[in-house]
Amino acid sequence: MRIAQTSDLWWKNAVIYCLDPETFFDDDGDGTGDFGGLIQRVDYLAALGVTCIWLMPFYPSPDRDDGYDVTDLYGVDPRLGTLGDVVEFIRTAKDRGIRVIADFVINHTSDKHPWFIEARKSVDNPFRDYYVWRKDTPPDTSTEVVFPGEENSLWTRDEGSGEWYLHMFAKHQPDLNVMNPKVRDEIAKSMGFWLQLGLDGFRLDAVPFFLELRGEPADAAARTDPHEYLRALRSFLNRRYGSAVLLGEVNLPYEEQLEYFGGDRGNELNMQFDFLSMQNMYLSLAREDARPLAKSLSNRPDIYPDNQWAMFVRNHDELTLDKLSDAEREEVFAAFGPDEDMQMYGRGLRRRLPTMLKGDPARIRMVYSLMFSLPGTPVLFYGEEIGMGEDLRAKGRSAVRSPMQWDDAENGGFSTAPAKDLVAPVVDGYFGPKNINAAAAKRDPESLWNFIATLIQRYRESPELGWGEFELIPHRADKVLLHRCNWAGSTVVLAHNFGAEPASVAANATSPGNPQPGFSGAVLRDLLGGHDVPVADDGGFELELDRYGYRWFRIRHPGDRHIP
Numbered sequence: 001m002r003i004a005q006t007s008d009l010w011w012k013n014a015v016i017y018c019l020d021p022e023t024f025f026d027d028d029g030d031g032t033g034d035f036g037g038l039i040q041r042v043d044y045l046a047a048l049g050v051t052c053i054w055l056m057p058f059y060p061s062p063d064r065d066d067g068y069d070v071t072d073l074y075g076v077d078p079r080l081g082t083l084g085d086v087v088e089f090i091r092t093a094k095d096r097g098i099r100v101i102a103d104f105v106i107n108h109t110s111d112k113h114p115w116f117i118e119a120r121k122s123v124d125n126p127f128r129d130y131y132v133w134r135k136d137t138p139p140d141t142s143t144e145v146v147f148p149g150e151e152n153s154l155w156t157r158d159e160g161s162g163e164w165y166l167h168m169f170a171k172h173q174p175d176l177n178v179m180n181p182k183v184r185d186e187i188a189k190s191m192g193f194w195l196q197l198g199l200d201g202f203r204l205d206a207v208p209f210f211l212e213l214r215g216e217p218a219d220a221a222a223r224t225d226p227h228e229y230l231r232a233l234r235s236f237l238n239r240r241y242g243s244a245v246l247l248g249e250v251n252l253p254y255e256e257q258l259e260y261f262g263g264d265r266g267n268e269l270n271m272q273f274d275f276l277s278m279q280n281m282y283l284s285l286a287r288e289d290a291r292p293l294a295k296s297l298s299n300r301p302d303i304y305p306d307n308q309w310a311m312f313v314r315n316h317d318e319l320t321l322d323k324l325s326d327a328e329r330e331e332v333f334a335a336f337g338p339d340e341d342m343q344m345y346g347r348g349l350r351r352r353l354p355t356m357l358k359g360d361p362a363r364i365r366m367v368y369s370l371m372f373s374l375p376g377t378p379v380l381f382y383g384e385e386i387g388m389g390e391d392l393r394a395k396g397r398s399a400v401r402s403p404m405q406w407d408d409a410e411n412g413g414f415s416t417a418p419a420k421d422l423v424a425p426v427v428d429g430y431f432g433p434k435n436i437n438a439a440a441a442k443r444d445p446e447s448l449w450n451f452i453a454t455l456i457q458r459y460r461e462s463p464e465l466g467w468g469e470f471e472l473i474p475h476r477a478d479k480v481l482l483h484r485c486n487w488a489g490s491t492v493v494l495a496h497n498f499g500a501e502p503a504s505v506a507a508n509a510t511s512p513g514n515p516q517p518g519f520s521g522a523v524l525r526d527l528l529g530g531h532d533v534p535v536a537d538d539g540g541f542e543l544e545l546d547r548y549g550y551r552w553f554r555i556r557h558p559g560d561r562h563i564p
Contacts, residue, residue, distance in 0.1 A: 003488075006463050010099065011052075011201075011245045011271055011377060012308045013466025015456050017045055018316060019382040020056040020066070021080050022423050023403045026415035032423040033403070033414070035081035035089045042089070044438065046096040048385055048449070049456030053093060054203055054247075055102040056316060058086070062112050062172075066401065068103075068205065069110035069173050073190035083197070090198035101245060102194065104202040106187055107210040108173040116174050123161050132166035132177045146209075148345050168209045178210055178229055188236050201237070201245035207260060207269070208250060227259060230268040247271040247310060251320065254301050266304025274300070274309040274376060279323050281313075281370070285357075286335035288499045290481035292328075294472055297374070297483070308466070309376035313367060316381060317397055318348035341392055350399040355389040355431060362548040365451055366496055369528075369550035372455045373494040375470040375485055385452045386441045389431025394424065402426060405433040412437060458527050458552060464492045475507040480545065482507055490562060493524055493553040497545040509555055510539040524553035 006013060025037030035058075045053065057067030060075045067077070076083055090100050109116055118127040138155040145151045146169055155164040156171040166175040176183050191202065204210075211226035237244040248269035250260045254276060262268035280296035300309070321329045329347070336342075336356035337349040344350050357363045364387065372378050382404055390399040403426050406413030412426045412433030419425070426433060441449035459465055468487030475482050479499035485492050491511070497503045509519060524533040524541060530551060535541045543551060554562065 003463065006467060008243075009306055009308075010243060011247075012306075013460065013463055014052045014099070014377050015050050015459065016052045016054050016101075016247075016310070016377060016379040017048075017050040017382065018054040018056065018379060019404075020316070020401060021058050022067075022077075023401055023414075024382060025404060025406065026417065029416040030079075031415050031417035031421035032079045034079070035076075035085035038089050039085075039092050042092050042096055042098065045093075046098060047442070048453050049460065050098055050380075051460075052099040052101060052200070054379070055100065057103045057105065059105075062110055064110070064172055065170060066398070068105055069108075069112075069170075070105050071110045071113045073186070074193055087197055094198065099200040100198065101201040101203055101247065102199055103205060104191065104194075105205050106176065106178065107206055108167065108169060108175045111172045111174055119174075120158055120160055123163065129177055129180050130183050131174050133163045134166075135163050138164055168206075168212065176210070178226075184229065184232070188233070191233075191237065192240050195237070195241045195244060200241075200243065201247065201270075203247040203249070204269070205249055207248040208252060227262075227268060230260070231262065234262075234268055234270075245270045247273075249273060251275040251322070253323070254299060258301055258303070261303050261307045264304060266307045270306070271308045271310050271377065273315075273379070274311055275320065276300070276323055277309075277374065278312060279321050281367075282319070282321065282332050282336065283324060283328050284481075284498050285363075285367070286332045289478055290496070290498045291478055294481055297470065298472055300470075310379050311371050311374050311376040312379040312381070313353055313371050313384065314381055314400070315379070316401060318344040318350050320348040322347040344396060350390060350392070350397060352388060352390045352400055353384070354387040359387075359430070360548070361448070362546070364448065366498075366548040366550045368448075368452055369455060369552070370481070370496045372459045373465060373483075373492075373496070373550075373552060375465060375468065377466060378456075378459065380452075385449050386438050387431075387436055387448045389427055389429075389436070391425060391427045393428075398424060405437045407437050407439040408434050413439070454528070462492050462527070462552075462554070463487060464490055464554075468492070471511060473507045473509075475505050477503050477505045479503055480505050482543075484509075484511065486511060491555045492527070493555060495543055495545060495549075495551045495553075497547065497549045500547050502547055502549070503545045505543040505545065507541060507543075508539045509535055509541060519557075521558040523556050525556040527552040527554060 021038055022033045024033045025041050026033050027036030027040055058076055058080050059070045060072040060077050061067045061069050076086055093100050115127045115130045118125050119131050141154040142152045144154055157164050167173050168175055234246055246269045250257050250272045257272055260269050277296050280292040284290050284293040321332055337351055342349055342351055354364055391402045392399050402424050403414035415422055441447040464485040464487040468485035471484050473482040473484055479497055480503050481496045483494055519535045519539045520537050522535040526532050533541055
């Protein structure tokens with residue numbers, strides 16, 4: 001493959017940055033972030049090296065679920081701006097070479113959506129079948145609720161008709177019936193609308209839930225394979241805009257995730273988050289042992305060449321650990337969230353990485369080096385690049401959704417409004433804006449911001465990481481993850497020490513799956529400013545790693561013309 005072809009599938013080596021417009025930057029001074037503020041901060045993201053911005057929901061909403069309870073799929077919450085502001089933001093981002101994708105909520109609407117208001121009027125209302133209903137009393141579903149303690153059933157009785165409607169999440173978010181062709185048409189039209197305004201794709205929330213078949217459709221025979229709908233949606237997007245991407249949230253075992261990629265045809269989701277590697281990474285961190293993560297990565301199945309995994313350290317929800325065993329989860333809780341208030345739903349953490357790692361700069365940098373070096377597309381959550389912490393005073397997931405910290409001024413430079421009028425309080429204490437802010441970080445050449453900017457640059461210069469074949473390199477140091485990515489005749493070698501003590505590693509650069517010519521005169525050329533490492537004629541090499549150390553190399557043979 002030629003390097004020019006990598007631009008066709010831009011998502012395979014993008015750098016995605018997730019942000020919430022209402023907590024990023026307030027331009028008009030009312031206490032809520034807005035699209036005017038995003039426009040002002042596009043150059044900041046361009047300087048960091050971001051190539052794709054992922055917008056959390058910005059649609060009109062009662063805001064009972066941080067915007068995921070939508071009342072209009074074609075609009076913009078007036079607190080955040082207008083359609084014109086969105087277009088100006090997209091245009092500005094694209095001028096800086098940054099694509100834009102947005103959350104799209106197919107699972108449900110708000111109960112204040114006009115469709116649901118109509119649906120509740122009568123059982124024969126034209127909008128009734130836009131949602132999922134049942135006449136008989138549902139069975140006990142208390143063990144199936146997504147948010148334990150907040151809901152006790154997946155069904156709620158509608159007093160007007162006496163029937164029950166489905167809500168896989170909160171009762172104020174009734175589930176859409178995606179088996180209804182009219183609903184599918186509405187979803188396609190709204191996606192087409194946003195593509196026409198310049199979006200480059202969508203992040204789909206909780207994909208397995210909207211493909212769940214429940215209720216009593218008028219014609220059971222009309223039910224189709226839910227994956228057929230996902231294939232149809234992908235086909236529609238590709239017809240409207242060939243390079244549009246669908247990034248799906250699918251927290252399932254790898255074998256089931258393959259189905260959501262479309263198997264060996266790759267014609268459903270373009271990308272999926274690798275939840276299993278993320279969870280095992282935290283187990284490896286807790287144990288200071290690379291083997292749990294290595295095992296997870298070695299079990300990750302091959303995917304269709306056009307598809308991609310999205311790699312992340314944390315996201316905007318709780319840091320779920322649901323795929324770990326109970327004992328493994330307790331290990332991670334004990335290491336990184338020992339207080340019950342730091343945990344959520346008995347399965348996850350509501351903390352950011354720097355606080356979990358007690359601000360240890362070496363360990364924090366090792367984790368981000370690891371994220372960018374793993375095969376896939378890295379996804380950053382806003383504030384990670386400066387080392388923001390969480391606000392445990394906030395309720396639930398909101399702990400990690402505090403306003404962005406721009407400088408050390410009042411409100412962290414997020415807004416000129418009085419603190420009482422802010423959409424959410426600014427983080428207090430050591431991890432607040434007095435110590436942690438973007439302005440100071442950009443000026444400090446040794447800051448986390450500049451380190452991540454360097455990682456982004458090296459990642460973008462290393463297509464092997466997004467496109468290459470992944471292999472673990474055998475060695476005997478349990479605390480070290482050593483892997484390689486091979487692509488188009490080039491190989492990068494990556495080493496990460498999960499231990500608090502220095503480590504020595506002896507290994508061999510020979511790849512059983514990708515034999516290379518002899519190694520006479522070859523070196524491991526350091527990509528992060530360190531010293532090169534010689535390679536023996538048989539491919540052997542030795543590495544020394546600091547506590548929580550990390551090294552990036554490219555194998556360089558005599559006569560290679562690749563710029564290291």
